[in-house]
Amino acid sequence: MAALTRLLKPSHSFSSHISYIPRSLSTASIEEADPRFPSSPFSTPNPLPPRSDxxxxxxxxxxxxxxxxGKGTYGSRLSNLLGVPHIATGDLVRHELSSSGPLSLQLAEIVNQGKLVSDEIIISLLSKRLEAGEAKGESGFILDGxxxxxxxxxxxxxxxxxxxVVNLKLPEYVLLEKCLGRRTCSQCGGNFNVASINIKGENGNPGIIMAPLLPPPHCASKLTIRSDDTEAVVKERLHVYNEMSQPVEEFYRSRGKLLEFDLPGGIPESWPKLLQALNLDDHEDTQSAAA
Incomplete structure (x- = not known):
């Protein structure tokens, strides 16, 4: 754990190390980079472990x-396509919530109120996950959340x-419907969504169609709703996220690493266009990953 007691100097190389870069700007755009500005130094008890060369x-x-x-949906699909781990901090939090550890009660109170988990807790959970991955020989990652x-x-x-940094975007009223439609099978852990969204385009804005992702018959009677997926809590989460997201987006925009992607609909409509924007539409495993 000695590696968790210090921060390393940031690497300023970008283009020489990226394996795939967006080429399509029709549905997404990468902002031009401004000169890099230095990160402010600070101490933290649990910085993330250094990664490999x-x-x-x-x-x-x-x-x-x-x-x-849909960060989890598209992140996991790209994880399968590229052969890298998909690490969702939300999953890390839920795993800790299901444990009997001393952190579980504190996390339960935070999540049920629609608040954001503190930096210290998230960093601690992510540190453990990255270290475990390195021990298993993992290379690369897709971070979600x-x-x-x-x-x-x-x-x-x-x-x-x-x-x-891929910034997925949907109108807030669509996000609310999606969150309230989320369901999980208590037996197999499968994630589904019962919301059926069909919004006509108006005033120059495109329509959005998202079919429900219904469970198979053997899961239909075992669906559960997350305790924090209530209208009041979802609205609070969206409000908090919108307030905090702008500085983070600008942080990566100024470094030329932000890809804005407006989702045109559900998976059938969005997946091919996302692959095109990421220059992955001709990847040999695209079809199997889309299945």
Whole structure:
């Protein structure tokens, strides 16, 4: 754990280490980089462990986006496609919640109130996950739900090179419907969504169609709703996220690493366009990953 007691100098190399770069700007755009500005120094009891040499690893991407936008869905699909681990901080928190550890009660109170988990807790959980991955020989990652604050982004930049930050976007009223439609099978752990969204385009804005992701018959009677997926809590989460996301987006925009991607619909409509924006539409395993 000695590696967790210090921060490393950030690496300033980007283009020479990225394996895939967006080429399509029709549905997404990468902002031009401004001169890099230095990260503010600070101490932290649990900085993330240093990663392996960039020449010896796969892509290291971050997925940003409001709660319910689909970071987990698209992050896990890209994880399968590229052969890198998909690390969702939300999953790390839920795993800790299900444990009997001393942190579980504190986390339960925070999550049920729709508040954000503190930097210290998230960094501690993520540190354990990254160290476990390195011990197993993992190379590269797709981070989902981290960083959420400037402080977290500075910590991450201080110890590893992020190649690309994909910011998934949907209108807030669509996000609310999606969050309230989420269901999980209590037996197999499968994630589904009963919301059926069909919004006509108006005033120059495109329509959005998202079919429900219904469970198979053997899961239908075992569906559960997350305790924090109530309208009041979801609205609070969206409000908090919107307030905190702008500085993080600007942090990566100024470094030329932010890819804004407006989801045009559900998986059938969005997946091919996301692959095109990421220059992955001709990848040999695209079809199997889309299945």
């Amino acid at each position: 960039p020449k010896d690893r796969n892509v290291q991407w971050v997925f940003l986006g409001s709660p319910g936008v 981290f960083p959420r604050t400037i402080r977290q982004a500075e910590i991450l930049e201080g110890v590893t090179e992020i190649d690309l």
